Amino acid sequence: MTSIVEINTARPVTPHGILVEELRKTLEMAEAASVSTEVLTSLRLAYQLAAGLDTYTSECTTKESSALTALALKTSNENWRKRFGDGETVRQLEQEMLSGHLEGQTLKMFVRMTKAKRVLEVGMFTGYSALAMAEALPDDGKLVACEVDAYVASFAQNCFADSPHGDKIRVEVAPALETLRKLVAAGECFDLIFIDADKKEYVEYFQTILDGNLLASDGLICVDNTLLQGQPYLPREKRTANGDAIALFNSTVAQDSRVEQVLLPVRDGLTLIQRLN
Ligand SMILES: C[S@@+](CC[C@H](N)C(=O)[O-])C[C@H]1O[C@@H](n2cnc3c(N)ncnc32)[C@H](O)[C@@H]1O
Numbered sequence: 001m002t003s004i005v006e007i008n009t010a011r012p013v014t015p016h017g018i019l020v021e022e023l024r025k026t027l028e029m030a031e032a033a034s035v036s037t038e039v040l041t042s043l044r045l046a047y048q049l050a051a052g053l054d055t056y057t058s059e060c061t062t063k064e065s066s067a068l069t070a071l072a073l074k075t076s077n078e079n080w081r082k083r084f085g086d087g088e089t090v091r092q093l094e095q096e097m098l099s100g101h102l103e104g105q106t107l108k109m110f111v112r113m114t115k116a117k118r119v120l121e122v123g124m125f126t127g128y129s130a131l132a133m134a135e136a137l138p139d140d141g142k143l144v145a146c147e148v149d150a151y152v153a154s155f156a157q158n159c160f161a162d163s164p165h166g167d168k169i170r171v172e173v174a175p176a177l178e179t180l181r182k183l184v185a186a187g188e189c190f191d192l193i194f195i196d197a198d199k200k201e202y203v204e205y206f207q208t209i210l211d212g213n214l215l216a217s218d219g220l221i222c223v224d225n226t227l228l229q230g231q232p233y234l235p236r237e238k239r240t241a242n243g244d245a246i247a248l249f250n251s252t253v254a255q256d257s258r259v260e261q262v263l264l265p266v267r268d269g270l271t272l273i274q275r276l277n
Pocket residue numbers: 093097098099100122123124125126127128129130146147148149152174175176177196197198201
């Protein structure tokens with residue numbers, strides 16, 4: 001689910017991870033109760049099918065670079081709670097924010113497949129996805145990463161310095177909407193844009209990108225967390241404010257006749273969007 005290095009994450013943050021945890025608990029309850037062997041056998045198979053999926057997809061995916069492994073490890077070893085408590089980060093960050101191996105390699109392949117030279121990332125955190133994408137950029141390629149938190153931006157920049165691809169990345173430390181408007185005013189344009197910042201601002205990021213012509217005519221937008229732990233399709237009372245925001249974003253995109261999109265069940269949901277010309 002996350003990086004291929006052993007990360008001490010206990011909390012499932014994807015619909016699939018939550019499903020595995022629910023099946024594990026159900027199996028445990030069924031084993032303690034007097035349910036039939038038939039039900040137990042079926043439940044065990046369901047658990048094994050679900051529990052093995054993330055490990056297997058990761059095993060069958062190209063390994064991440066040593067720089068990405070080091071970055072993921074450093075992120076998991078950081079005491080994010082203390083950083084926030086000490087006022088060093090502007091909000092509570094957590095290692096689970098890092099996209100990780102499968103999604104990183106997916107984004108990297110999209111950059112290579114689309115022959116992108118200019119990439120924009122909205123929401124960088126410690127830089128895992130930014131560095132994964134930069135690794136697929138040509139030598140003269142550029143990636144602009146928007147991040148509001150100065151502490152995490154400098155954390156990422158230290159990691160980028162250890163990679164031969166780090167100098168392709170320019171970090172803009174400011175609220176993402178401010179940076180997007182600045183890029184619009186400067187007439188900038190990107191071949192691939194990855195959105196992964198504040199879920200409540202997703203609709204505004206999307207509209208600013210399309211209205212401001214930040215996306216090249218055959219460009220690709222990739223949007224993370226569009227399944228948001230299953231909240232958009234679970235009963236409404238299970239939804240958080242972020243769940244509401246993602247449900248609104250998904251329906252906004254679906255109703256926008258300027259684009260075509262597909263929601264892939266990669267990790268916490270990855271939507272691909274292209275503009276119809
Ligand atoms: C989910 S994390 C990004 C993870 C990263 N893309 C990766 O794959 O490892 C979201 C990041 O967006 C940042 N963020 C949240 N709201 C923002 C805003 N309004 N402007 C810029 N960055 C923001 C957070 O500080 C956090 O570092």
